[in-house]
Amino acid sequence: MYQEELKREVRELLRSRNAVLLAHNYMRDEIQEIADITGDSLALSQEAAATAAEVIVFCGVHFMAESASILAPEKVVLLPRLDAGCPMADMVSVEGLRELKGRHPGVPVVTYVNSSAAVKAESDICCTSANALRVVESLPDDEIIFVPDRNLGRYVARFSSKTFHFWEGFCPTHERMTTEGILRLKGEHPDALFVCHPECAPGIVELADHVCSTTGMYDWCRQSSARQFIIGTEAGILYRLRQENPEKEFILASPALFCPNMKLTSLEDIVHALQSMSPTVKVPEEIRSPARRALERMLAVPRD
Ligand code: CIZ
Ligand code: SF4
Numbered sequence: 662m663y664q665e666e667l668k669r670e671v672r673e674l675l676r677s678r679n680a681v682l683l684a685h686n687y688m689r690d691e692i693q694e695i696a697d698i699t700g701d702s703l704a705l706s707q708e709a710a711a712t713a714a715e716v717i718v719f720c721g722v723h724f725m726a727e728s729a730s731i732l733a734p735e736k737v738v739l740l741p742r743l744d745a746g747c748p749m750a751d752m753v754s755v756e757g758l759r760e761l762k763g764r765h766p767g768v769p770v771v772t773y774v775n776s777s778a779a780v781k782a783e784s785d786i787c788c789t790s791a792n793a794l795r796v797v798e799s800l801p802d803d804e805i806i807f808v809p810d811r812n813l814g815r816y817v818a819r820f821s822s823k824t825f826h827f828w829e830g831f832c833p834t835h836e837r838m839t840t841e842g843i844l845r846l847k848g849e850h851p852d853a854l855f856v857c858h859p860e861c862a863p864g865i866v867e868l869a870d871h872v873c874s875t876t877g878m879y880d881w882c883r884q885s886s887a888r889q890f891i892i893g894t895e896a897g898i899l900y901r902l903r904q905e906n907p908e909k910e911f912i913l914a915s916p917a918l919f920c921p922n923m924k925l926t927s928l929e930d931i932v933h934a935l936q937s938m939s940p941t942v943k944v945p946e947e948i949r950s951p952a953r954r955a956l957e958r959m960l961a962v963p964r965d
Pocket of ligand 1 (some may be wrong): 685700701702703774775789790791858873874875876
């Protein structure tokens with residue numbers, strides 16, 4: 662009951678502040694339930710730019726709120742938990758990237774959106790897990806620097822004839838899956854299809870029937886005629902998969918697929934953020950401008 666009161670309070674505060682609640686696909690169920698929009702980080706940032714609301718409550722991790730601030734600089738972007746970071750994004754620094762660029766002069770940098778605004782600002786173009794191959798192939802160059810996710814990078818490289826220079830970053834949550842665990846689940850559910858995110862390690866990707874982004878997973882599982890799916894990404898995705906497909910069964914590929922940062926934000930945190938109008942995330946103009954250029958170059962890549 663207490664939770665129901667909190668949900669009502671959030672909705673009332675959103676109305677009085679002319680605010681919109683955006684929740685990432687990995688957020689806790691109760692937050693996805695009351696969000697105005699759920700989605701992946703890029704879709705949410707684009708919603709932030711398009712909405713008429715003056716205030717964005719971004720339920721996700723820090724780099725996502727930065728992307729919203731980059732694309733919607735005139736709006737107030739609230740991140741209810743400032744300590745919700747992304748270990749993968751933190752694995753690459755501006756200095757580290759400059760050093761790598763120095764070793765490969767003239768080679769373009771393709772940066773996964775799971776990165777800080779400052780790293781995006783040092784990059785030629787961004788990519789998401791859904792468009793990474795298209796972005797790489799859109800460049801005329803034969804060599805690519807790919808940061809920060811070694812797994813997404815190596816997955817894309819399988820379909821490209823270009824030479825890649827990887828940054829050895831990774832998502833600790835996705836890397837907690839084991840091939841033994843997947844093989845055991847496949848044995849227990851022989852009719853289930855295994856779908857995983859490209860942030861998974863190569864040995865896991867090898868075992869998958871399909872590899873795609875979170876948004877891709879909603880589409881693929883809805884359209885598939887299979888009844889059972891083993892899901893290889895963060896547990897928050899199960900909420901909408903189960904809502905949209907009540908007749909299908911979704912089995913989490915590992916009990917370890919909980920991202921501690923994605924699970925930090927609570928309804929109480931959202932109430933506090935809307936009451937105090939803090940904490941906010943604002944990307945300074947000298948970083949925002951080059952970071953926006955890298956994001957907009959990605960958005961300009963044709964969709965096939
Ligand atoms: O970019 C995102 O939102 C993430 C972290 C995953 C995905 O595949 O949508
Ligand atoms: Fe970062 Fe992985 Fe958590 Fe996503 S799931 S926020 S990539 S640590």
